[in-house]
Amino acid sequence: MxxxxxxxxxxxxxxxxxxxxxxxxxxxxxxxxxxxxxxxxxxxxxxxxxxxxxxxxxxxxxxxxxxxxxxxxxxxxxxxxxxxxxxxxxxxxxxxxxxxxxxxxxxxxxxxxxxxxxxxxxxxxxxxxxxxxxxxxxxxxxxxxxxxxxxxxxxxxxxxxxxxxxxLKGGTPVQMRAVHAHGLLEGRIAEELGQIQKRFPAVEIGSYPYYREAGGGVALVAKGTDVAALEAAVAEIAAFVAGLGFEPVSGEPK
Amino acid sequence: MxxxxxxxxxxxxxxxxxxxxxxxxxxxxxxxxxxxxxxxxxxxxxxxxxxxxxxxxxxxxxxxxxxxxxxxxxxxxxxxxxxxxxxxxxxxxxxxxxxxxxxxxxxxxxxxxxxxxxxxxxxxxxxxxxxxxxxxxxxxxxxxxxxxxxxxxxxxxxxxxxxxxxxLKGGTPVQMRAVHAHGLLEGRIAEELGQIQKRFPAVEIGSYPYYREAGGGVALVAKGTDVAALEAAVAEIAAFVAGLGFEPVSGEPK
Missing domain, CATH: 3.40.980.10 (MoaB/Mog-like domain)
Structure with a gap:
């Protein structure tokens, strides 16, 4: 539905x-x-x-x-x-x-x-x-x-x-899960992230660079109504980020 | 033009x-x-x-x-x-x-x-x-x-x-003039403000209630490219507000 x-x-x-x-x-x-x-x-x-x-x-x-x-x-x-x-x-x-x-x-x-x-x-x-x-x-x-x-x-x-x-007649709530990694550049992860997106077509994966006084990084946000798929996608993203030597932190950057 | x-x-x-x-x-x-x-x-x-x-x-x-x-x-x-x-x-x-x-x-x-x-x-x-x-x-x-x-x-x-x-090939800059009045309710001035708007068709007059800790009021904003018309409209608005016993303060509320 x-x-x-x-x-x-x-x-x-x-x-x-x-x-x-x-x-x-x-x-x-x-x-x-x-x-x-x-x-x-x-x-x-x-x-x-x-x-x-x-x-x-x-x-x-x-x-x-x-x-x-x-x-x-x-x-x-x-x-x-x-x-x-x-x-x-x-x-x-x-x-x-x-x-x-x-x-x-x-x-x-x-x-x-x-x-x-x-x-x-x-x-x-x-x-x-x-x-x-x-x-x-x-x-x-x-x-x-x-x-x-x-x-x-x-x-x-x-x-x-x-x-x-x-x-209002609502539907299935849209849920969101995020990880972020300080110091990581979007351009470095774009290729593999696109592959992860392809493996999870029901999840909408977004990549958002951020800029802070203390340095920038990238926030990776998964959205969708299928919570199991959402969490599997975020787990893959976190594992991939960790494999590059960056710490994947749950949630959005403060 | x-x-x-x-x-x-x-x-x-x-x-x-x-x-x-x-x-x-x-x-x-x-x-x-x-x-x-x-x-x-x-x-x-x-x-x-x-x-x-x-x-x-x-x-x-x-x-x-x-x-x-x-x-x-x-x-x-x-x-x-x-x-x-x-x-x-x-x-x-x-x-x-x-x-x-x-x-x-x-x-x-x-x-x-x-x-x-x-x-x-x-x-x-x-x-x-x-x-x-x-x-x-x-x-x-x-x-x-x-x-x-x-x-x-x-x-x-x-x-x-x-x-x-x-x-960019710009046009005539859009200018803005505002007055505001503490304690004045929009509903009280609406009728006359509409009359002022009719007298100044080249000026776009907007009325915006505001709410602050220290009490609310209304901001009256005139916009347009014809500065003389703009200032004449704002002068009429200010005179009207003053006539109701409220102080018209130039500019937007802080």
């Missing part, structure tokens, strides 16, 4: 311009791997309606799950929800449950916050959407079809994702 | 799995903006040949410049160069100039490093490629058509990019 797949759309000019350093890719890549829904593609796109609509439609046809981050706040540049309504060809309208949740929250604050038109936009969603609870700041995300729309602020996005996680 | 556009392809399973935190997007987004070649899209894709070939062909037709990072080392998972040769329909073959550079470098080291088959792969490129010098570790990147192929290791990528930068 093959695993479901995921695609992440990071929506926002501020990431493309370099103003904001994205912190959501790494979190979601890790968490989705653990759930057996490996992240297979990420696109970072600007706050341009046609680009958002076309991209959502292109990727929702190709991946089991699509996740989006960003563009669901109250300001003019928050256009994700209306673009996703357009992508699905459904009206963009006030969501009664989101309206009720947010009205109650704003009324409860001291002093109460006005639930003005701009804030009501955050409760305006594609018709048919179901909500993703926001345990941090109330204004919810939503799901329509296989598209899961979340906030861009990392703490809020993570809160939403953990609400969502138990509802 | 409209500016040229850029797309970045980040190639590598290690970024999608969450193992490696990408550090190239923010650097390139910033530098390309300064050169007047705004980054309009980023895709993070896996080490899968068909995906790389199809993605390169899709984006090189749509953007003025394409930059890639990752997948040009000596190991079996470094497949960027051969995939780009396939995308352009040209042979993937040893590049005489790259071979000569690398052979000389390896011979010069103490002790000399063997220029073995795996290392020679790093000098194997699409026919017709021109080199991008690598001031850090010699093995060069390359250019074919509008596609610029660079290393994934940030220090090496940055070294390559700075070699490349003076050769």
């Amino acid at each position: 093959t695993n479901p797949t995921a695609c992440l759309l990071i929506i926002g000019n501020e990431v493309l311009s370099g103003r904001t350093k994205d912190a959501n890719l790494q979190f979601l890549g890790t968490r989705l791997g653990e759930l057996g829904i490996p992240l297979r593609e990420v696109r970072v796109i600007p706050d341009v309606p046609d680009v958002i609509v076309d991209t959502v439609n292109a990727v929702r046809a190709r991946f089991t799950y699509v996740f989006t981050t960003g563009g669901i706040g109250p300001t003019h540049d928050d256009i994700t929800a209306e673009c996703i309504a357009r992508a699905f060809g459904v009206p963009w309208e006030q969501h009664p449950e989101a309206m009720a949740l947010m009205a109650a929250d704003y009324a409860r604050r001291d002093p109460p916050v006005e639930f003005n038109a701009a804030r009501q936009r955050m409760a305006t969603m594609p018709r048919g959407a179901t909500l993703i609870a926001n345990p941090v700041s109330v204004a919810p995300g939503f799901i329509i079809g296989n598209v899961h729309v979340m906030a861009g602020v990392p703490r809020i996005m993570q809160g939403m994702f953990e609400q969502l996680a138990p509802t | 409209t500016n040229p556009t850029a797309c970045l392809l980040i190639i590598g399973n290690e970024v999608l799995s969450g193992r490696t935190k990408d550090a190239n997007l923010q650097f390139l987004g910033t530098r390309l903006g300064e050169l007047g070649i705004p980054l309009r899209e980023v895709r993070v894709i896996p080490d899968v040949p068909d995906v790389i070939v199809d993605t390169v062909n899709a984006v090189r037709a749509r953007f003025t410049y394409v930059f890639t990072t990752g997948g040009i080392g000596p190991t079996h998972d470094d497949i960027t160069a051969e995939c780009i040769a396939r995308a352009f329909g040209v042979p993937w073959e040893q590049h005489p100039e790259a071979m000569a550079l690398m052979a000389a470098d390896y011979a010069r080291r103490d002790p000399p490093v063997e220029f073995n088959a795996a290392r020679q792969r790093m000098a194997t490129m699409p026919r017709g490629a021109t080199l991008i010098a690598n001031p850090v570790s010699v093995a060069p990147g390359f250019i074919i058509g509008n596609v610029h192929v660079m290393a994934g290791v940030p220090r090496i990528m940055q070294g390559m990019f700075e070699q490349l930068a003076p050769t």
Whole structure:
């Protein structure tokens, strides 16, 4: 059985311009791997309606799950929800449950916050959407079809994702094993490493040089859903590294 | 005159799995903006040949410049160069100039490093490629058509990019001005901010809430190539924020 797949759309000019350093890719890549829904593609796109609509439609046809981050706040540049309504060809309208949740929250604050038109936009969603609870700041995300729309602020996005996680139909968790060797150059091991990769087609072996103040080396990372194959591959890699006179250390370099 | 556009392809399973935190997007987004070649899209894709070939062909037709990072080392998972040769329909073959550079470098080291088959792969490129010098570790990147192929290791990528930068035909630099206001909620200013955006169509105004130990607020960022319009827009934003009784502070929140 093959695993479901995921695609992440990071929506926002501020990431493309370099103003904001994205912190959501790494979190979601890790968490989705653990759930057996490996992240297979990420696109970072600007706050341009046609680009958002076309991209959502292109990727929702190709991946089991699509996740989006960003563009669901109250300001003019928050256009994700209306673009996703357009992508699905459904009206963009006030969501009664989101309206009720947010009205109650704003009324409860001291002093109460006005639930003005701009804030009501955050409760305006594609018709048919179901909500993703926001345990941090109330204004919810939503799901329509296989598209899961979340906030861009990392703490809020993570809160939403953990609400969502138990509802996703995951696959076999992707596991990772690593060894590293100080002082070893990638170019020296490339040939044999390629041979090991060929003997373990179900394992994805990656080779990553690293550079530290105390000197560099190479990290060799095996990933896959078949734990026995994973451990056999890493054992072969470690034996090969040791045979060259380097110490294979379990795990990633610190 | 409209500016040229850029797309970045980040190639590598290690970024999608969450193992490696990408550090190239923010650097390139910033530098390309300064050169007047705004980054309009980023895709993070896996080490899968068909995906790389199809993605390169899709984006090189749509953007003025394409930059890639990752997948040009000596190991079996470094497949960027051969995939780009396939995308352009040209042979993937040893590049005489790259071979000569690398052979000389390896011979010069103490002790000399063997220029073995795996290392020679790093000098194997699409026919017709021109080199991008690598001031850090010699093995060069390359250019074919509008596609610029660079290393994934940030220090090496940055070294390559700075070699490349003076050769790129840039446009009008994208400038940024920001004000922020502590304690101000986005939802309170959204309506009027949208009006200001409408009055300055050539300026891209973004609103970004921030959260700090010392309390949150909102950063209001104006971007564009028309500096006079930019400064007029920011002055209006600052006056509006001050009118609400908040102090508009120049620049981004610390």
